Amino acid sequence: MAAPGVQALKRAGAALEGLTLLPAEPGEALHTRTERTLRAAISQGRLPQGVRLPGHRPLAAALGVSRNTLVDALSQLEIEGYVEVRGRSGTRVCVPPDEDMPPSPPPLPLSAWARRALSGQVEDAGGEYPFDLRIGQPVPELYPARAWAQALARRAAAPREGEGLRDPLGPPETRRALAAYLRSERGAQVTPEMILLTGGTQSSLDALSRILLEPGRLAVTEQPGYPGAQAAFAATGARLLGAAVDDGGLRPAELPQRADLLYLTPACQYPTTVTLGAARRQAVIRWARQAGAFVLEDDYAADLHHRGRPPSVLQGQAPDRVILLGSFSKSLAPVTRSGFVVAPPEVTEVLSRTRPLTDRVPGVLDALALADVLASGAYARHLRRARALLAHRCGALLTALRAELPGWNALPARAGLHLYVRLPPGSDEQETVARAARLGVGLTPARPLGPAHEPAVLLAFGHLSPEALRQAVRRLRPLK
CATH class of the missing domain: 1.10.10.10 (Winged helix-like DNA-binding domain superfamily/Winged helix DNA-binding domain)
Structure with missing residues (x-):
């Protein structure tokens, strides 16, 4: 023994x-x-x-x-x-086993809001590619580093400078500079008191969803459309309805008789990049008044137009029914986290009073630096350079697609950082994306963005040089 x-x-x-x-x-x-x-x-x-x-x-x-x-x-x-x-x-x-320890932790007791929020998210496929044309790529050139650094340094050196640092709407001087910019450049009807500064469009959508939606209410979104908006609305428990988009943008005839909210990207529809024409804009405003709905106008790409001037914002035609959302995360850089909401005074009042439940004030240092960049003219100068760069790269990608993949129909983009490309009839969208990945090119399928009626992919162009874009398209030639 x-x-x-x-x-x-x-x-x-x-x-x-x-x-x-x-x-x-x-x-x-x-x-x-x-x-x-x-x-x-x-x-x-x-x-x-x-x-x-x-x-x-x-x-x-x-x-x-x-x-x-x-x-x-x-x-x-x-x-x-x-x-x-x-x-x-x-x-x-030295110690005996814990007899009461369960073999595995119990399921996390998530709230209904968390379950709805998680179910509405679209996961990125991940992976790295020699040529990554997937949307959401940062564009280093779209960052006025010197002007931004100087503004931040000046504001950081005088942390008590600026009025109303505890204002839940954001620093008044930033809202004054932003209101002046939106009036002159985007045709908005806005005063500083109508503006709430946020950390970006997604935080704006979350705040508005919480005060305007709940179980039993109806939110309408474009189809295909921005999944971040759909997820924010679905998390509240509200019902979602898709309104179809064609080459003229949202089709007003698709709108229901009654709704609480409509999410719209009229200047540059996401993801197709088409522009909503004047007749449809008027129809949307008439519908909003009759339905008693607010229109959430996401002006996400207007500052990055590269084919003529962008149309004025819808908010300028109906400031009592249209809530304007904007962000500088694309035109400056994602790290700035500077967004805004322009809303009727009664909506802004509720936003300012409910904001302390999540955060007291926006990023004050970034907000004050933004005021300087806007007021000094540095932002306008930066946009002139950025628009020229984007126009050149967009043109290079369009030319390459027409030469190498004539069966792929790219919609000419007036603004933004990507092209919406229709695949040849009968194509399998997911198979095309998978084959492109094997060729070393990352693409974004359009289908996760909504029940699209046609196979299509999105190709980002802002972050790559014209030569890199041409090389990427040449790699895709076996898919034509």
Whole structure:
């Protein structure tokens, strides 16, 4: 019969046979991961009370870590009372297994809002490609680094400068500069008191959804359309209805008799990039008044137009029914996190009073720097350069597509950072994207953005040079 010490070593050896490090947590150090693995093995009874662990080197080898990492982990477990180090007698487990510990954690008790929010998200396919034409790419050239850095430095050097730093709408001087810009450049009917500064369009959509929608109310979105808006509306429990888009934009005849809210991208429809004409704009305003609905006008790409001047905002025609959303994350850079809402005074009042439930004020330093960039004319100068650059790259991509893939029908974009490209009839959209990936080119399928009636893909162009765009299209020639 084996001695007790030998039996203990055998038990420890058997337990170590299947012992592997638990999956790493984000940012977790290796010694912490080792501690967590051994702590779980003791609590679950895989390393029972009284068992003597093997020496440091074999135990470290079993876990796939260095001896020093193991020693650090055991030292922490000794402090916590899980093990006892007895010199030449080795290290022994001191505590019994936790009999009450469930085999796996119970499901997270999510709220109905969280479940709806998660179900409405569209996951990125991921992956890296030699030529990545997927939408959402940052454009380093669209960042007036010098002007922005100077504005930030000046404001950071005088942190008490500026009035109303605790104003829930945002600093008044920023709202004054923004109101002047929107009146002169976008034809908006706006005063500083109608503006709420936000962290970007998605935070604007979330705030408006919470005060305008709830279970039983109806929100209408373009189809295909922006999934971020659809997800924000669905999270409230409101009913969603899609209104079809054609080459003239949203079709007003698709709108229901009654609704609470309509999300619209009239200047540059997302994702098709078409512009809503004057007759349809008037029809939408008539519908909004008759239906008692607010129109959420997302002006996401107007500053990045590259074919003539953009149309004036719909808000300028009906400031009592249209809520204007905008952001500088594309025209400046995503890191600025500077967005805004222009709404009727009664809506702005509710937004300002409910804002403290989520955040007291927007990013004040960025907001004050934005005021300087707008008021100094630096933003206007930056846009002139950015528009020329985007027009050149958009033209290069269109020319390459016509030459190399004549069966792919790209809609000419007046603004924005991508093209909407119809695939040849009978094409399988997902298969086209998969084949392009195998050729080293990343594309975005149009179908996740809504129940599109045709196979189409989106090609981003703003972040790549004309030559890179031409090379990417040449790689796609086997797909024609």
